[in-house]
Amino acid sequence: MAAPLASTSGRLSRRFPFLDLHGQTAELRDELDASIRHVIDRGHYILGPEVAGFEQAFADYCGVGHAVGLNCGLDAVEFALRAVGVSPGDEVIVPAMTFIATWLAVDRAGAVPIPVDVDLGTALIRPDLIEAAITPATRAILVVHLYGRPCDMTAVEEIARRRNLKIVEDAAQAHGAMIGETRCGAFGHAAAFSFYPGKTLGAFGDGGAVTTRDPEVAERVRRLRNYGSVAKYQHVEFGVNSRLDEIQAAILSVKLKHLEPWISHRIALADAMRRRIADRRPDLAPPEPASGTRHAWHLFTVRTDRRDAVRAWLAEYGVETLIHYPHAFAEQPIYDARQSIQAPNAARIAATSLSLPFGPHLSLQDAETIADLFVDAVIAMADG
Secondary structure, X not given: OOOOOHHHHOOOOOOEOOOOXXXXXXXXXXXXXXXXXXXXXXXOOEOOHHHHHHHHHHHHHHOOOEEEEEOOHHHHHHHHHHHXXXXXXXXXXXXXXXXXXXXXXXXXXXXXXXXXXXOOOOOOEOHXXXXXXXOOOEEEEEEEOHHHOOOOHXXXXXXXXXXXXXXXXXXXXXXXXXXXXXXXOOOOOEEEEEXXXXXXXXXXXXXXXXXXXXXXXXXXXXXXXXXXXXXXXXXXXXXXXXXXXXXXXXXXXHHHXXXXXXXXXXXXXXXXXXXXHHHHOHHHOOOOOOOOEEOOOOXXXXXXXXXXXXXXXXHHOOEOOEOOOOOOHHHOHHHHHHXXXXXXXXXXXXXXXXXXXXXXXXXXXXXXXXXXXXXHHHHHHHHO
């Protein structure tokens, strides 16, 4: 096995976990402790002032009129679909590469996910393929801003207007991503967010939210999250218990105040890693963000044909990596009945993508070292 380049050999005793949230928590410890104590002392734990306050703050941040806090991102996608009018038997256009929650949410709404292939470079849904997937049963287009990279919403919105379709954003990885001056979460008819601890804006457990400009959509989501209730003991539809709790809302309110500098740090890290990789192997660098957009860099994902070998090499040198995501739509066992789906780009991405350590725990020097080690690994495997 080839040795790492001299530029990184002096740092091999250092280990690089994929994600370490301890530093972020330590940075905010006093604020977080105070916010949690405040909830405990107040004694109001369900749908109280902390949830209401966070919902308003997050709606303001996204530039919309309404945000509704929920138990998780999966519920957020499902409720967003149902609230914009997706019903059992409808079809919903989805990208063929994403986390499975996107597709499961469609099924949970009683609809049928119709996958469309993604761009090989960005892993985002290809608008030029959406039209051919539309049928008389199509009700909505569900876009995913994967890895924090915004989709081409101009193209998607044009199709939706012309074909009278609803748009729902899966923005679970796109907190703070922007197109022009508009943040993801403010496009289309509704958007879904996750506050899973590893997200750019993460809670200390599961959490989610739907954002929307439409008060009727927001009100429907509020009913769905609270047993279908419009008032205590008055239930007008079949809902569930999916309420963001007060302690998680308090934690998220603290973190939201720091979100912009965290995103700036992520962008700086990604720029440093992209430059380092491109200087040595331009073919391995992720594509630049589209002009006029802000990539929020939830993940820094690269691709290599020898992924498993490269991953093992990096692990030996202390670099922990993950795979987002190893299976495209047609490769999931629960979708066996649709194995004839043609999504070659999604399948290619699933077979070659590798997510490198990334996040608030890294310094610029760490980021450059990880980028160098990744290129070292690819070279070593090519020589091996």
